[in-house]
Amino acid sequence: MPQVKFIEHDGTEHVIDASNGDSIMITAINNLVPGIDADCGGECSCATCHVIVDDAWISNVGEPSDNEDSMLDLNPDRQPNSRLSCQIEMTDDLDDIVVNLPEFQY
Amino acid sequence: MSAMVIVGGGHAAGQNAASLRQEGYDGEIIIIGDDTHIPYQRPPLSKQYLSGEHGLERVYLRPEKFYEERNIEIRLGVTVTEIHPDEHTVTTSSGDTVNYEKLLLATGSRPRILNAPRSDLPGIHYLRSVAHVGSIQAEMPQAKNVCIVGGGYIGLEVASVAVSAGHNVTVLEMEERILQRVTTPEMSAFYYELHSSYGVNIVTSTAVSGFTGEARVEQVLCGELSIPADLVIVGIGIIPNIELAEAAGLECDNGIIVDEYCRTSDPDIFAAGDNTNHPNPILNRRLRLESVPNAMEQARVAAANMLGGDKTYESIPWFWSDQYNLKLQMVGFSADGETQVIRGDKAANQFAVFYLHENKVVAVDAVNSPREFMVCKQLYGQSVDPEKLKDLDVDLKSLIE
Numbered sequence: 001m002p003q004v005k006f007i008e009h010d011g012t013e014h015v016i017d018a019s020n021g022d023s024i025m026i027t028a029i030n031n032l033v034p035g036i037d038a039d040c041g042g043e044c045s046c047a048t049c050h051v052i053v054d055d056a057w058i059s060n061v062g063e064p065s066d067n068e069d070s071m072l073d074l075n076p077d078r079q080p081n082s083r084l085s086c087q088i089e090m091t092d093d094l095d096d097i098v099v100n101l102p103e104f105q106y
Numbered sequence: 107m108s109a110m111v112i113v114g115g116g117h118a119a120g121q122n123a124a125s126l127r128q129e130g131y132d133g134e135i136i137i138i139g140d141d142t143h144i145p146y147q148r149p150p151l152s153k154q155y156l157s158g159e160h161g162l163e164r165v166y167l168r169p170e171k172f173y174e175e176r177n178i179e180i181r182l183g184v185t186v187t188e189i190h191p192d193e194h195t196v197t198t199s200s201g202d203t204v205n206y207e208k209l210l211l212a213t214g215s216r217p218r219i220l221n222a223p224r225s226d227l228p229g230i231h232y233l234r235s236v237a238h239v240g241s242i243q244a245e246m247p248q249a250k251n252v253c254i255v256g257g258g259y260i261g262l263e264v265a266s267v268a269v270s271a272g273h274n275v276t277v278l279e280m281e282e283r284i285l286q287r288v289t290t291p292e293m294s295a296f297y298y299e300l301h302s303s304y305g306v307n308i309v310t311s312t313a314v315s316g317f318t319g320e321a322r323v324e325q326v327l328c329g330e331l332s333i334p335a336d337l338v339i340v341g342i343g344i345i346p347n348i349e350l351a352e353a354a355g356l357e358c359d360n361g362i363i364v365d366e367y368c369r370t371s372d373p374d375i376f377a378a379g380d381n382t383n384h385p386n387p388i389l390n391r392r393l394r395l396e397s398v399p400n401a402m403e404q405a406r407v408a409a410a411n412m413l414g415g416d417k418t419y420e421s422i423p424w425f426w427s428d429q430y431n432l433k434l435q436m437v438g439f440s441a442d443g444e445t446q447v448i449r450g451d452k453a454a455n456q457f458a459v460f461y462l463h464e465n466k467v468v469a470v471d472a473v474n475s476p477r478e479f480m481v482c483k484q485l486y487g488q489s490v491d492p493e494k495l496k497d498l499d500v501d502l503k504s505l506i507e
Contacts, residue, residue: 030168032128032176039399041147041167045426045435046399047480067433070476074484074503106483 002095006033006051009103020092024085024099025049035101042086047071048105049085050078054098061088061097077102108134108205110412111196113186113350114212115139116148117398118379118405120167122210123178125409133207135178138198140185143236144170149398151239152263152341153428157271158243162236189354191372208412211362211370211377212405213347215396220255220340223316229323230338233260245337249273253326253335255314257284259427260341262297265306266429276307276333278326280342283310287343290440293459293471296452297429304430309333344396346381359383361394366418368408376412378404387420388487389438397425422486424479435479438469438486447492450475458482465489477502 004027006014018027028036028049037048044067053061058081064072065087072082085099110126112119115137123135137145145167154160163169173180185199195203217232219225231242246252252268254261257279269275277284283294284301298308309328316327317338326333348358357363357371361383368376368384379401383394403421410417425436432455443461450457450473458478461469466489470482481502488507494500 029124030172032124034128037402039402040426041149041165041398043149043426043428045433046424047476067476071480073477074480074506076484106480 005098018090024088051085051099053081108207111206112137112210115141118212118401120145121405125406137180142183157267209375215344215346215380218343227323249337251334252337255340256342279310280313367411376408378408435472437482440469442468
């Protein structure tokens with residue numbers, strides 16, 4: 001079972017067991033990780049599940065799609081490693097991935 | 107022992123329970139809902155769940171074990187029949203009396219029922235719940251002619267799924283244009299053309315006068331006109347479920363009246379979701395919204411305040427609709443603007459219509475234009491130069507102050 005480490009904006013860490021095939025957003029929602037709203041339920045429609053992927057993991061996670069990139073583009077907290085967590089599916093390859101949460105979701 | 111009691115079983119109910127735990131509440135939480143499923147997402151019901159692309163597990167807000175592990179009790183298929191504010195109790199259809207410390211009314215809304223002769227024939231459906239979709243899916247494969255009554259978002263999303271699955275689809279709209287209640291003539295025309303290009307037959311200014319059929323529906327009657335149909339889906343709006351609140355003496359007026367804390371006229375009773383008439387400090391007026399983001403945010407605000415907090419609700423309304431390969435994302439209400447600025451290319455199905463009031467951005471309809479959708483959330487209420495807004499060579503980022 002792959003694990004995800006979420007680091008809140010204030011530094012609080014949450015290490016969560018994920019199920020293969022679940023998105024990082026679903027993993028957060030099902031485990032009450034604060035800071036991810038995910039109002040649209042994973043349709044890449046709301047951009048309220050923004051995470052910043054740790055540098056060491058970004059190459060495994062890959063690039064956002066054009067649509068996702070557009071949703072993130074105008075986010076004031078956007079960073080080079082920003083992704084929408086509903087679009088990252090957990091696999092064994094991502095075991096121990098670290099994602100940082102922004103202070104606000106827009 | 108007293109509990110946090112949540113009436114209803116949709117988005118607001120599920121989110122409120124989760125938020126109460128997230129806020130650190132470790133007492134009893136009881137959700138009492140008349141649905142037979144744990145809280146689920148409604149938007150996919152007329153889209154990916156109807157088409158079969160998403161299964162049931164995928165539409166649940168959270169899995170069943172979430173509620174078990176966090177000791178959230180869910181009483182499914184149970185209706186709250188009465189609230190007794192003085193005693194802090196509710197009574198249920200199973201004959202129980204449940205004490206509450208704080209109560210959340212997340213009773214949502216129900217489909218408006220079509221009043222026409224023989225509208226009880228088998229084959230005529232509504233679409234609001236998982237059970238509704240189950241009935242539709244059971245009949246859809248055999249159906250040749252699908253008739254949709256009501257050209258709103260639900261009806262048009264169903265039309266998109268049905269015509270894509272190879273059915274003959276007719277949409278009947280009583281008003282002069284589809285989406286009349288919610289959008290501009292230009293956007294209505296765009297969606298009319300879109301559906302027509304996929305082969306959907308849209309008939310406007312046409313009211314249903316009845317149905318015919320033996321064992322099941324065979325025809326939809328509209329005065330002189332009769333339309334063959336072996337499956338009918340009615341989507342003519344929803345009605346907020348406020349009767350329980352009214353009977354308990356809570357103030358209601360097109361929804362349960364709540365303040366900015368999602369509190370009703372009884373300080374220990376809160377409400378969240380489609381059923382609330384609530385103040386919006388950004389739009390500076392009261393609203394009743396039929397919207398998921400609204401239900402989710404009100405549920406969070408209510409949870410904080412049920413635990414003694416002072417969180418206020420202040421969100422810009424936004425909505426979305428998926429039809430074919432087009433994603434429509436909307437912010438605010440187009441009727442609030444008197445000027446339209448189009449950015450993008452309508453013919454390429456990629457454009458956004460910004461609505462301005464005294465040159466201030468008050469709404470957007472963004473078709474396959476997520477950047478424009480996101481910028482509207484940030485530009486809301488700000489003055490913009492319309493010439494820059496429509497110029498694709500101007501980076502939207504430069505417009506944000």
